[in-house]
Amino acid sequence: LNYAALLHDIGWIEGEKGHHMATLRIILNTPLLHFTNKERLMIGSIARYHRRALPDKTHDHYSALSTREQGLVSELGGMLRIADALDTTHLRRVQDITCDVRPRKVVLHCKVKKAAPDEKKMVQEKGDLFTQIFERTLSLTWKFSP
Numbered sequence: 172l173n174y175a176a177l178l179h180d181i182g183w184i185e186g187e188k189g190h191h192m193a194t195l196r197i198i199l200n201t202p203l204l205h206f207t208n209k210e211r212l213m214i215g216s217i218a219r220y221h222r223r224a225l226p227d228k229t230h231d232h233y234s235a236l237s238t239r240e241q242g243l244v245s246e247l248g249g250m251l252r253i254a255d256a257l258d259t260t261h262l263r264r265v266q267d268i269t270c271d272v273r274p275r276k277v278v279l280h281c282k283v284k285k286a287a288p289d290e291k292k293m294v295q296e297k298g299d300l301f302t303q304i305f306e307r308t309l310s311l312t313w314k315f316s317p
Contacts, residue, residue, distance in 0.1 A: 172247045174206075175217035179251060195219035195232060212236055213244060220248035221255045225300050242304075249301035253309070256293035257281065264290055266316070276308045277301075282316050 182193030198204060198215035206214060216232050226245045228234045233241060257265045257279075267282040279294075281287070291311055298309040 172217065172250065174210075174214045175221075175247065176251055176254060178204075178214065179218040179221045179255065181218075191219050191222045194221075199232065209240075213240060216244045217247045217251055220244070220300065221251045222297070225303075245300065245304045249298075249304050252297040252300055253279070253294055256297040257287075257290050259293040260287075260289050273307070276310060277305065278310050278312060280312045280314055282314045284316060287313070 178198055179194060180190065181197050182190035182195075184197075185193040195215040195218060198206075198218060199211050204211070212232055212235055216226070216230075216236065219230075219232070220226055224230075226233050226241065226248060228241075233244065236244060257268070264283050264285065264287040265281045266284065269280045271278040271280065281290075291313075294309070294311055302309050
């Protein structure tokens with residue numbers, strides 16, 4: 172997850188459109204990244220799913236993984252989508268997060284200096300994979316700090 176988070180926007184080098192797919196391609200093919208082939212598939216897949224399409228067995232990189240690895244990619248991809256959404260404006264509005272996991276719900280308590288409506292909206296949109304995989308609803312609370 173850490174490597175996927177660090178690399179998830181590397182595809183911007185080719186432009187915004189399709190950067191998630193460019194990210195996957197770069198992770199899979201760049202010799203400067205010293206990962207094994209399996210690590211490349213896992214990291215690249217997690218990073219690829221940080222926006223747009225959800226994991227799908229028709230995607231070659233995803234289908235090359237075992238069922239267990241696909242589950243892990245989906246779980247971590249769901250987390251990365253939320254983290255990415257919480258910084259959608261790239262203004263570091265969310266300063267800290269705590270998480271309250273309940274049987275049917277996960278509540279993210281976000282510490283912010285001011286309102287973050289764009290981030291809130293994007294979490295609602297990109298929380299789809301997380302809620303699907305973990306079978307829990309997702310909600311946010313905002314804690315304002317000076």
